[in-house]
Amino acid sequence: MATGLDRRAFAVGLAASVAAPCVARTAVLTDAAARAVPIPDRVTRVFPSGPPAAILLYTLAPELLIGWPRANRAEEREFLLPDIGARPEVGRLTGRGNTANLEVVLAVKPDLILDVGTVDATYVSLADRVQQQTGIPYALLDGRFASIVETYRDLGLLVGRRDDAEKLARYAQATMDTMTQRVAGLPAARRPRVYYARGPRGLETALGGSINVETIDFLGAHNVAGDRRGGLSNVSIEQVLLWDPEVIVTIDRDFAAGVVRDPTWAAVAAVRAGRVHLSPKLPFGWVDFPPSVNRLIGLWWLAKILYPDQFPEDLRALTRDFYAMFYHVTLNDQQIERVLAGRH
Amino acid sequence: MILEGRALSIGYRDRLVGRDLDVALGEGEVLALLGPNGGGKTTLLKTLLGLLPPRAGDVRCGERPLAAISIRERARLLAYVPQSHVATFAFPAETVVLMGRTAHGNLFSRPTAKDRSIALAAMQQFGISHLAERPYTMISGGERQLVLLARALAQEPRFVVLDEPTASLDFGNQGKVMREIRSLAGAGHGVLFTTHDPNQALRLADRAYLLRDGARVAEGKVDSVLTRDNLEALYDAPIRTLTDRTTSETAFLPA
Amino acid sequence: MSRSALPGVAIALLILFAGVAFAFTLGRYPIGLGDVVDVLAARLSGRPPTVPPTVESVIWQVRGPRVVAAALIGAALAVAGTAFQGLFRNPLVSPDILGASSGAALGAVVGIYFSLGVLAIQGVAFVGGLAAVAAVYLIGSAVPARDPILLLVLTGVVVGALLGAGVGLVKYLADPYNQLPAMTFWLLGSLAATGVSDLVPLFGPVALGTLVLVALRWRMNVMSLTEEEARALGVPTGPLRVAIVAAATLVTSASVATAGIIGWVGLIVPHLARSLVGPDFARLLPTAAILGGGYLLFIDTIARTASSVEIPLGILTAVIGTPFFIWLLASVQRTWS
Numbered sequence: 001m002a003t004g005l006d007r008r009a010f011a012v013g014l015a016a017s018v019a020a021p022c023v024a025r026t027a028v029l030t031d032a033a034a035r036a037v038p039i040p041d042r043v044t045r046v047f048p049s050g051p052p053a054a055i056l057l058y059t060l061a062p063e064l065l066i067g068w069p070r071a072n073r074a075e076e077r078e079f080l081l082p083d084i085g086a087r088p089e090v091g092r093l094t095g096r097g098n099t100a101n102l103e104v105v106l107a108v109k110p111d112l113i114l115d116v117g118t119v120d121a122t123y124v125s126l127a128d129r130v131q132q133q134t135g136i137p138y139a140l141l142d143g144r145f146a147s148i149v150e151t152y153r154d155l156g157l158l159v160g161r162r163d164d165a166e167k168l169a170r171y172a173q174a175t176m177d178t179m180t181q182r183v184a185g186l187p188a189a190r191r192p193r194v195y196y197a198r199g200p201r202g203l204e205t206a207l208g209g210s211i212n213v214e215t216i217d218f219l220g221a222h223n224v225a226g227d228r229r230g231g232l233s234n235v236s237i238e239q240v241l242l243w244d245p246e247v248i249v250t251i252d253r254d255f256a257a258g259v260v261r262d263p264t265w266a267a268v269a270a271v272r273a274g275r276v277h278l279s280p281k282l283p284f285g286w287v288d289f290p291p292s293v294n295r296l297i298g299l300w301w302l303a304k305i306l307y308p309d310q311f312p313e314d315l316r317a318l319t320r321d322f323y324a325m326f327y328h329v330t331l332n333d334q335q336i337e338r339v340l341a342g343r344h
Numbered sequence: 345m346i347l348e349g350r351a352l353s354i355g356y357r358d359r360l361v362g363r364d365l366d367v368a369l370g371e372g373e374v375l376a377l378l379g380p381n382g383g384g385k386t387t388l389l390k391t392l393l394g395l396l397p398p399r400a401g402d403v404r405c406g407e408r409p410l411a412a413i414s415i416r417e418r419a420r421l422l423a424y425v426p427q428s429h430v431a432t433f434a435f436p437a438e439t440v441v442l443m444g445r446t447a448h449g450n451l452f453s454r455p456t457a458k459d460r461s462i463a464l465a466a467m468q469q470f471g472i473s474h475l476a477e478r479p480y481t482m483i484s485g486g487e488r489q490l491v492l493l494a495r496a497l498a499q500e501p502r503f504v505v506l507d508e509p510t511a512s513l514d515f516g517n518q519g520k521v522m523r524e525i526r527s528l529a530g531a532g533h534g535v536l537f538t539t540h541d542p543n544q545a546l547r548l549a550d551r552a553y554l555l556r557d558g559a560r561v562a563e564g565k566v567d568s569v570l571t572r573d574n575l576e577a578l579y580d581a582p583i584r585t586l587t588d589r590t591t592s593e594t595a596f597l598p599a
Numbered sequence: 600m601s602r603s604a605l606p607g608v609a610i611a612l613l614i615l616f617a618g619v620a621f622a623f624t625l626g627r628y629p630i631g632l633g634d635v636v637d638v639l640a641a642r643l644s645g646r647p648p649t650v651p652p653t654v655e656s657v658i659w660q661v662r663g664p665r666v667v668a669a670a671l672i673g674a675a676l677a678v679a680g681t682a683f684q685g686l687f688r689n690p691l692v693s694p695d696i697l698g699a700s701s702g703a704a705l706g707a708v709v710g711i712y713f714s715l716g717v718l719a720i721q722g723v724a725f726v727g728g729l730a731a732v733a734a735v736y737l738i739g740s741a742v743p744a745r746d747p748i749l750l751l752v753l754t755g756v757v758v759g760a761l762l763g764a765g766v767g768l769v770k771y772l773a774d775p776y777n778q779l780p781a782m783t784f785w786l787l788g789s790l791a792a793t794g795v796s797d798l799v800p801l802f803g804p805v806a807l808g809t810l811v812l813v814a815l816r817w818r819m820n821v822m823s824l825t826e827e828e829a830r831a832l833g834v835p836t837g838p839l840r841v842a843i844v845a846a847a848t849l850v851t852s853a854s855v856a857t858a859g860i861i862g863w864v865g866l867i868v869p870h871l872a873r874s875l876v877g878p879d880f881a882r883l884l885p886t887a888a889i890l891g892g893g894y895l896l897f898i899d900t901i902a903r904t905a906s907s908v909e910i911p912l913g914i915l916t917a918v919i920g921t922p923f924f925i926w927l928l929a930s931v932q933r934t935w936s
Contacts, residue, residue, distance in 0.1 A: 026611040070774075180687070199781060200717055201792040207908070225907070231906040232780045236791050237661050238628040241653060264660040264794070289776040357743060372671070395827050419833025432823055433878040447833025452814045454881065581680045587643050 029157055032142035032150075033124045040111045040137060045158045047110035047136075049093035051290035052143045058084065058170060059293055059326040060152065061159050064307050066090060066108050072283065078341070079283040081328050093130065102217050106134055112158060116151065116292065117143035122175050145214040148172045148293055171325065172296055176218075179299055180232055182310045183220045192306050194221045194272065195245035198288075202248075202255040202265075204234050211291045216249065221306050237264050247306060248276040251288050253342065278342035282329065297322040301340075315340065345406040346370050347392065347503050347534060350363065352402035353382060353413055354391045354558070357444040357495070358397060361387045362558025371502055374526070375537040376545035376566070379555035385538040386507060388555065392536070393505055404505075405576055419447030422500050423496035433477035437491045441467055444498030452497045459498075466494040484515030491526055504528055506537040510544065524546055546570050554578045563569045572596070604882040607875030611889040615670070618896030628657050666792045668801060669899040670789075670892035672858055675805045681867025681884050682847050682874070685823040686840065687748055694851040694865040694925035697755040697844065700761035703855035708769040708782045717792075720737025721800060721856045728852025731762055736844060747826065747840070754773070759861050788859035788913030789897055801857045806881050812884060815843060819880035837904035854893045861895070861912050863920030868894050870927050874883025 016032040027039045045119070046064045048054035057065050062081055067090035077085040088344045092103065093113070097242055103112070113136050115127060131138040136209060139158055140253050149169045156165020183191075196213050198204040206212035208226035224243035225235065241264075252254050256278035259265045270276055279298070281288040286298030300318050303311045316336050348368040349422060355361035356532070362384040369375045369392075379385050390396040392403055394410045403410040405421050413421070423444070445459040455463075467473045470490045474481055489509060498505050510518040526548055529535045539545055540568060545552050545566060551570045554561035562574045573597060575583045582599035603930070623635045634650045641648035648655055671771050679694035689697065695701070710720035733753045742916025744750040766786070774781045821834045822843070829836050854861070872887040895912075898919060902910045 017908075028627050034915065198777075203792050203909075204784070228907060234784050234789065234791050235908055236627060236903050238626050238657060238903070241657065242629075259680055263657055267656060356745075390827070393831060395830060416833040416837050419831060422831070424828070425832035426825075426828060428690075429828070430825055432690065433685075435820065435878055439820065439879050443824075443832055446821050447815075451818060451839075454817050550898055584855070 008103045021274055029139065029154060031139045031154065032119045032147070033127065033140045034153060035124070035127065035140065037131075037139045039158055043111045045108070045110045045112075046159065047090065047093070047105055047108065047113045048065060049113055049115040050117060051092070051284075053114040053116040053141075055284055055290060056141075056151065056155060057114055057159075059144060060155055060165055061161050062124040062328060063238065064159060065152060066110055075282035076283040079329055079331070079335070081324065082272070085283075093126075099233055100131060102130065105130075105136075110136055112136065113138040114141070114155070115139065115157075116141045119143075119173070127244070127330055133147055143291060144211075145291075146176075148176075148296070152293075156222075168293075168326065169278060172293070175296055175299060179303055183307065186220070186310070190307070191220050191222055192246045193224050193243070194241060194247045194306065195224045195240060195268075196288075197248055197250040197255055198232070198252060200252055202250060202252065202256045202259060203237065204232060204239075210289045214291065215295050216306075219299070219302055219306055221247070223303075240265075241267060246273065246275060247269055249279060249287060250276065251279045251281065251285060251301070253278060253314065256342070280339050281344050282339050286318070296326070345502055345534075346537075347405050349388075349392055349398070349399035349401065349403045351392060351500065352386045352398050352403065353397070353528065354397070355399050356387075360558070361402070362426050362555070364461055364481075365555075365558075367392065367553060368408075369503060371534045372529055372532050373551065374529045374535040374537070374549040376549035376552045377536065377555060378542060378552060378578065379538075381562075383556045384558040386556055387539060388509055389505055389536070393422055393527045395424070402460055414580075418445050419499060419501075421502050422503045423499040423501035425489075425492045425504065425509060426494045427478075427507040427509075427511055428494055431481050434481040436470065437480055438467070438476040438482050438484065438493050441494045441498050443599060444495035447499060462500070463494070463498045466497040467491075469497065469527075470494050472572050484517075486513050486520065488533075489513060489517070490524070493521070497528070501533065502577075503534040507537070508540070511540070520526070525564050542570055543573055546594065546596075557579075570596075602875045603927070604720070604886070607872075607877075608882070608886055610875055610891070611872065611886050611893070614893035615896070616893075618893035618900075619666060620672070620741070621661055622669065622896045622900045623658070625658075625900050626662060627904060628654075628661075629908065630657060630662070631652055637686065646693070660794065664795045665790050665899065665903075665907055666800055666896065667798055668790055668793045668857060670863050671798075671801060671853040672804050673864060673891040673895025674888040675809060675854045675891070676814050676861065676863070677872070677887040678809050678884060679851050679892070681880070681887045682815075682819065682843050683865070684715070684869055685819040685878045685880055686843050687752060688823055688825075690868070690870065693862065693921040694847060695734045695759070695862065696752060697733040697735050697848065698759040698762060699728040699848050699851040700855050700860050700862075701766070703728035704729075704860060705762045705765045705769070707767050707785050707856070707859070707874035708773070710788055711778055711782050711785065712769050712773055714778075717869040721797070725804070725852050728835040728855055728888040729848060731758060734758060734847040734853075734854050735753070736841070747837075749842075766833035784911065786913075788909030788916070789902070789909055789911050790858050790859040791881035791903070791909045797857055804849045804853035808846040808848075808853075809888065811842060811846035812850075813888070815839070815846075816880050817924065819843075819884070825882070859911075859913065861916055863916040863924075864891060864895055866921050867924055867927070870924075 005220055028036045029039050031037050034173050043064060045066050046057055046068050048057055048069060050067050054068050056067060062084045065084060065087060067088045069092040071089035072085050120141060121143055122337045127138045141154055149172050152165045152169040154331045156162040156218050196206050196215055203223045207230035208223060209229045224245045247268050256276060259271060259276055265271050279285060284290060286295035287299055297319060300315060304315060319336050323329050346368055350366055352365040353363040362450050377385050391398050441463045442455055445455055445463060467476060470493055472487060472490045472494060475487055480488060510521050513521060525535060551564060551568045553563045554574060558576050561578050563567045572583050572585050584597045584599040586595045586597060612908050624630060624632045634654050635658060637650055638648045638655050650916050677696055683692045683694055683696060703724040707720055707724040712721040735758045739751045739754040742750060770779060770782055773782060818839060819833055821829050822833050822839060826836055868891040869887050872883055876882040876886045896914050899912060902912050902915050
């Protein structure tokens with residue numbers, strides 16, 4: 001009957017308008033998960049769902065960052081914009097260890113929730129769910145190293161900083177192109193065998209394809225543990241001796257200090273040649289985690305370690321430029337030394 | 345030597361079972377403890393053994409209060425044959441009997457040759473030497489009870505206390521175990537046992553102690569104490585007496 | 600005495616020696632039996648060995664300590680398990696029953712959370728294990744009970760659950776990139792990074808605890824009886840119980856602090872040993888120690904040679920132990936009623 005249809009249509013229309021997010025939409029972005037994310041008119045506050053998102057946002061538009069997944073320590077804040085670096089801890093919404101409460105998210109009233117990382121079914125469903133529950137646009141961008149350029153462009157679109165994003169994207173593209181070109185010509189023999197060491201005894205490593213060694217793989221080096229695919233794993237020293245890597249990259253300070261004196265490791269080629277390198281980590285790790293754009297400067301560092309002849313550039317100058325452009329801080333010589341030394 | 349409880353109040357932390365009881369057992373005599381279920385027989389037994397502290401009064405062994413005697417020395421004076429023995433592990437019968445020698449060594453000592461020979465002798469006495477290597481869990485109920493008796497004997501005690509020694513035995517084995525109990529007294533041990541069967545008391549014991557609701561009903565030589573009146577008062581049930589006309593032995597039956 | 604224990608003990612020793620031989624010759628780094636013999640002979644005679652220095656280094660610094668640790672820990676857990684099975688009158692009991700493993704686990708993850716050094720983490724784990732059992736014992740004895748054993752078990756279960764919740768909480772708060780993988784791997788048990796320096800804090804407590812338990816083995820038969828019977832036979836059950844629990848906890852805590860949580864050894868090896876020499880604790884305890892060492896040696900060798908990455912010991916002992924145990928249940932039930 002006509003009246004019934006009208007009433008039902010009216011009810012549906014009312015429900016739809018009530019359930020719709022109260023944000024005026026003008027455009028839509030297709031994010032890395034092929035989801036249609038409404039682009040808010042004005043973005044003044046963004047909630048990062050994890051460390052990679054927080055770092056990415058900080059580099060592009062630091063003042064939009066509501067807070068950090070984990071509060072920054074004093075030694076890290078020294079290398080960040082003072083008022084931004086000191087913003088409060090808001091917990092993490094995704095990834096291992098979700099500690100953010102959705103109500104907290106709502107209470108801080110973000111215009112946008114940003115997630116940068118793995119794009120698989122779990123994270124996609126989480127994105128959809130949170131967007132539906134909170135009505136806040138939730139963008140899921142690809143956190144893989146190779147996708148940095150696209151991710152920057154997407155983010156620029158979302159927060160209305162297309163020009164700035166383009167600058168950063170171009171830098172990233174240029175860096176990656178330089179790397180690829182110079183390494184492309186090298187025969188397999190010139191590509192070093194690398195062992196990536198974590199943990200105080202250096203016996204935790206990353207297997208093939210793991211996000212922890214993305215940049216090492218990108219540079220065409222050979223991860224000795226890469227024959228097996230997977231994430232993190234533990235090995236015995238015997239296995240390392242068998243692999244006999246030429247270069248060791250570690251993120252653990254105690255291991256780096258102790259390995260030169262350890263008689264068991266003395267036989268390893270990398271130790272004999274003095275090619276055990278401790279990754280810088282201030283304010284964010286240069287090689288491993290968080291797996292975000294912070295690894296871009298790490299590319300130069302790694303490249304110089306792995307192919308010293310191919311990359312004669314001055315790392316100090318590069319560091320100064322990168323920190324100014326991406327972290328918005330100017331470093332003096334002393335600070336650069338501290339960062340490169342890998343200590344806290 | 346006399347094992348005695350004076351002015352004993354017995355029971356558990358939350359429950360008083362009996363009060364003002366006097367019990368005495370001398371070496372070479374057999375005392376039967378009779379009474380209905382829940383009357384306090386087992387509690388009294390355990391108190392006399394020192395396994396349960398008395399709520400009042402004391403237990404003495406040879407004029408020495410039991411509380412002042414170490415657990416180890418107590419085991420050399422008193423042996424306990426429980427009604428049933430929970431066997432978690434299937435120790436061979438000989439090992440079970442050998443455990444009776446525990447109190448004769450110190451905390452770390454291993455069984456000596458003397459210990460083994462005493463254990464073997466105890467098994468021989470009860471005619472169960474052939475069971476030495478059989479797991480305890482795989483012998484019959486009667487044989488198990490004999491193993492526990494042998495264990496008690498191996499302790500070389502002055503007194504042997506048994507809780508319902510024939511309760512779970514078949515009729516044939518009952519007679520056998522009863523004979524062994526009698527022989528224990530003959531060898532000079534003081535024997536105390538609880539039983540539900542007044543006939544058993546009549547045949548085996550020298551004296552009887554009737555316990556009901558934690559109070560003494562009667563005590564004394566079996567012939568004078570085990571009468572129909574006393575038993576009816578004890579069990580609060582009609583009892584019939586049967587007398588053998590030729591031997592004039594008496595037996596009791598529930599009426 | 601009943602049938603001789605000799606064949607059973609001989610088998611146990613054989614397994615131990617085979618375990619040692621396998622452990623020394625198998626590994627990711629290729630080393631032959633000849634190399635091992637050569638290095639040993641060289642050390643004894645004082646002349647330099649003919650093998651390359653790397654091989655010598657692997658034998659003395661890597662495999663040697665790992666073999667010793669595996670044998671010690673295997674023996675320790677087996678002895679503790681045997682003692683507890685007697686004390687708790689239950690053949691299904693393992694050394695973890697009073698919460699030693701849970702306490703050590705909490706200590707270790709807290710140590711990892713505060714980024715302590717390796718030795719400090721082991722120390723906190725060791726203390727955690729001791730403290731957990733002490734707490735269980737104190738709580739258990741403060742409550743008066745007819746059956747002190749049952750009360751201990753229940754308290755152990757409750758305290759263990761509480762400590763497990765604590766472990767969960769620390770894992771939740773941990774940095775998921777750095778600390779959490781370390782905690783997870785520790786909790787699964789491993790001898791991967793064992794060096795000579797780990798043997799020192801391991802040896803003392805394990806030797807002391809095992810010695811005490813072995814010395815008390817003649818009384819354990821009686822301790823496996825009911826409280827009343829044991830006391831009637833002249834054994835001071837209270838103090839003896841404390842001694843056995845303390846010694847078993849010492850060896851368990853030290854083992855868990857060094858190698859993480861390795862289950863199923865303390866449960867299965869006593870049964871294997873029982874099928875070899877019978878239930879008499881006097882023979883069972885030493886046999887279990889020997890057998891436990893060999894058992895864990897074999898499993899640890901598999902853990903480090905099956906693939907290029909280490910398989911956590913706790914997983915292997917469970918995977919190997921469970922079907923083994925089912926087979927045991929089916930075939931050797933006569934050794935316990």
